[in-house]
Amino acid sequence: MNAELFENLRLELRRGCLILAVLAELRTEHYGYALRKALADRGMAIDENTLYPLLRRLETQGLLVSEWREEDKRNKRFYRLSSDGEIILKQLLDEWNSINSSVSRIIEGEPITEELSI
Amino acid sequence: MELLDRYLYAVRSGLPKGQQDDIIAEMGEDIRSEIEDLETGLGRPVNETEVVEILKERGHPAKVASHYLPQQYLIGPALFPIYQLVLKIVVLVVLLPVFLFVVAPIAIATVAHPTQALIKTLWDLAMSAVFTVGVVTVVFAIMERYPVKFQGFDNWDPRRLPRIPKSTTESRGTLRATAVFELAASLIAATLFVAWFRTTFDLGGIRITLAPVWRSIYWPSLLVILSGVPKGWVSLIWPERRRLRFGFRVAINAATLILVAVLLNAGTWVDLTGPGFPAGGLVEAANWTNFGIKISLIITAVIAAADAIPEGLRLFRKKTSWNYSTAT
Numbered sequence: 001m002n003a004e005l006f007e008n009l010r011l012e013l014r015r016g017c018l019i020l021a022v023l024a025e026l027r028t029e030h031y032g033y034a035l036r037k038a039l040a041d042r043g044m045a046i047d048e049n050t051l052y053p054l055l056r057r058l059e060t061q062g063l064l065v066s067e068w069r070e071e072d073k074r075n076k077r078f079y080r081l082s083s084d085g086e087i088i089l090k091q092l093l094d095e096w097n098s099i100n101s102s103v104s105r106i107i108e109g110e111p112i113t114e115e116l117s118i
Numbered sequence: 119m120e121l122l123d124r125y126l127y128a129v130r131s132g133l134p135k136g137q138q139d140d141i142i143a144e145m146g147e148d149i150r151s152e153i154e155d156l157e158t159g160l161g162r163p164v165n166e167t168e169v170v171e172i173l174k175e176r177g178h179p180a181k182v183a184s185h186y187l188p189q190q191y192l193i194g195p196a197l198f199p200i201y202q203l204v205l206k207i208v209v210l211v212v213l214l215p216v217f218l219f220v221v222a223p224i225a226i227a228t229v230a231h232p233t234q235a236l237i238k239t240l241w242d243l244a245m246s247a248v249f250t251v252g253v254v255t256v257v258f259a260i261m262e263r264y265p266v267k268f269q270g271f272d273n274w275d276p277r278r279l280p281r282i283p284k285s286t287t288e289s290r291g292t293l294r295a296t297a298v299f300e301l302a303a304s305l306i307a308a309t310l311f312v313a314w315f316r317t318t319f320d321l322g323g324i325r326i327t328l329a330p331v332w333r334s335i336y337w338p339s340l341l342v343i344l345s346g347v348p349k350g351w352v353s354l355i356w357p358e359r360r361r362l363r364f365g366f367r368v369a370i371n372a373a374t375l376i377l378v379a380v381l382l383n384a385g386t387w388v389d390l391t392g393p394g395f396p397a398g399g400l401v402e403a404a405n406w407t408n409f410g411i412k413i414s415l416i417i418t419a420v421i422a423a424a425d426a427i428p429e430g431l432r433l434f435r436k437k438t439s440w441n442y443s444t445a446t
Contacts, residue, residue, distance in 0.1 A: 031147075032147070033147070033148045036148075048145075048148055048176065049176070049177060049181075049182055049185045050185070052141070052144060052148070052185075052186075053185045056137075056141075056186070068143075074150070075143065077143075077144050077147070
């Protein structure tokens with residue numbers, strides 16, 4: 001029960017972070033498999049069944065652009081952040097930093113000096 | 119790579135139309151890259167077992183394809199509470215009372231075999247409930263797929279919310295007093311019932327003869343009257359077992375409804391005879407008496423059903439330990 005509960009909460013916590021990690025990593029152009037490896041190398045392993053649908057959704061939302069290109073004699077789909085994606089990523093990073101510092105203060109029991117609104 | 123092609127073909131069939139080629143091309147490329155990486159690590163081509171492992175790691179084709187589908191549920195979390203409420207209202211507040219108060223009494227009172235009529239009515243009720251639930255579900259599924267903005271969640275005012283009932287829970291003292299009263303009332307009523315029950319009464323020279331149906335329900339009636347004893351006893355011993363009390367009350371009301379239905383089915387409940395009284399007058403008096411009994415029985419049925427429905431709803435309501443009065 002506790003393991004299952006922890007797993008559900010962990011996935012919930014990771015969901016938003018994954019979007020942030022994918023957007024941040026795609027400031028540099030990657031094709032799908034290379035993106036997956038780059039994220040895993042930085043400690044953010046992501047299942048392919050989660051990553052590819054997420055990439056499609058972010059592209060539909062206009063945050064990513066993609067193109068099919070040949071590399072090493074194979075057709076690969078390369079993704080990178082769009083101009084809208086760059087703006088959103090900056091806003092999300094500000095929000096992330098704000099949440100992160102607020103949660104740290106809460107955990108350490110320090111008085112709250114600025115309002116946290118989610 | 120025959121296995122890979124077969125896998126991709128199987129995934130493809132579950133993907134949304136119009137995106138199949140694109141998704142499959144990208145998926146194929148991803149798996150080939152993984153195989154290539156593995157081959158580099160091993161220093162040799164992968165064998166069939168290793169390909170099988172890679173594909174199994176990815177998941178069943180249907181499961182993999184499902185990640186690309188736009189909607190995974192029939193009725194989403196935003197609409198689901200309203201769907202539940204509508205179902206409760208339609209089934210418990212509309213369908214059930216209509217069958218209990220209108221369809222069932224008419225069906226039972228107008229046929230020769232009340233048991234068959236009762237079974238048929240219950241079957242019709244079940245079928246109507248299934249049909250109604252189906253229609254409501256389809257309507258909500260359509261609403262989910264083609265969402266219409268529901269204004270109720272935006273245009274609301276906290277001042278229009280219903281007031282909190284003064285007391286949502288019975289105090290222990292009230293509960294104990296009610297239990298003792300129930301016990302005593304049940305025993306007294308049973309004693310009076312046994313002592314006074316006759317098939318004939320003499321009243322001012324007129325003999326009142328009860329119809330045979332009264333004799334047939336003698337023991338069931340006594341049981342219903344005496345059911346207050348265990349119910350009161352349960353309330354005294356386990357005051358915290360609210361669901362058991364609600365269940366008892368629903369069962370007693372249901373038994374009462376069945377007895378009333380059996381009585382209503384008889385049509386005539388008393389006969390009047392009396393030497394020296396005009397026959398026409400006695401018939402008219404008997405008709406009026408029977409009419410009065412009929413009205414009383416219907417009122418009894420309405421009261422029993424009106425008591426059973428809220429108790430039944432409480433029985434199925436989710437358990438909660440939160441109490442407004444303790445939270446404020």
